[in-house]
Amino acid sequence: MTTELDMSYFDIEGYQPQWLSGRRAITATHGRRLQALVGCHLNRAWLIWDRDADEWFADGPILLDFDGEQVELNHQKFADLSITWNTIDPVGQATWSNGDDNDPEIHTFHLSWRHDTRPELTALEGRQLQAVELIQWADGSIAEGMVAVSFVFPDDRVTISNGMDENLLEFGAPPPGYRSHKLDN
Numbered sequence: 001m002t003t004e005l006d007m008s009y010f011d012i013e014g015y016q017p018q019w020l021s022g023r024r025a026i027t028a029t030h031g032r033r034l035q036a037l038v039g040c041h042l043n044r045a046w047l048i049w050d051r052d053a054d055e056w057f058a059d060g061p062i063l064l065d066f067d068g069e070q071v072e073l074n075h076q077k078f079a080d081l082s083i084t085w086n087t088i089d090p091v092g093q094a095t096w097s098n099g100d101d102n103d104p105e106i107h108t109f110h111l112s113w114r115h116d117t118r119p120e121l122t123a124l125e126g127r128q129l130q131a132v133e134l135i136q137w138a139d140g141s142i143a144e145g146m147v148a149v150s151f152v153f154p155d156d157r158v159t160i161s162n163g164m165d166e167n168l169l170e171f172g173a174p175p176p177g178y179r180s181h182k183l184d185n
Contacts, residue, residue, distance in 0.1 A: 059076075
């Protein structure tokens with residue numbers, strides 16, 4: 001009998017998301033460690049690739065390796081954010097399937113980790129991180145209070161936000177509707 005504790009998230013080896021909601025909870029749990037990344041260089045950014053659809057699988061975590069400290073970010077529902085640290089080995093789990101190929105009622109995903117799929121993200125590799133900001137959606141919509149994590153580099157930034165129950169990568173300045181909160185020591 002398989003229990004919820006035995007199952008992993010999309011069969012990603014070693015990954016157990018820790019869902020939080022709200023800027024205060026995220027800052028209290030991860031603020032210092034996120035701030036400690038400032039000054040580090042982005043070595044590699046990993047995304048899950050759906051091999052059948054030949055596209056980014058935005059439901060899975062995004063991995064950012066800063067000088068050996070890997071932060072793993074993932075959004076679900078309207079406001080849940082999971083941040084974990086150094087739990088996923090994208091090289092050790094090169095390809096895998098989630099689902100049951102023999103069951104027509106269950107959709108099976110054939111997945112792999114890739115670091116070369118988004119040119120905007122690849123262009124940030126090697127750059128030194130200048131700041132980390134938690135930005136909060138504040139437009140009165142159903143997504144009010146959603147927290148995104150924004151990584152600021154010398155000439156650009158990447159923000160990992162909630163794309164309504166999946167991850168969304170945004171580059172450049174955050175769009176109107178966000179309120180920025182810098183992480184300080």
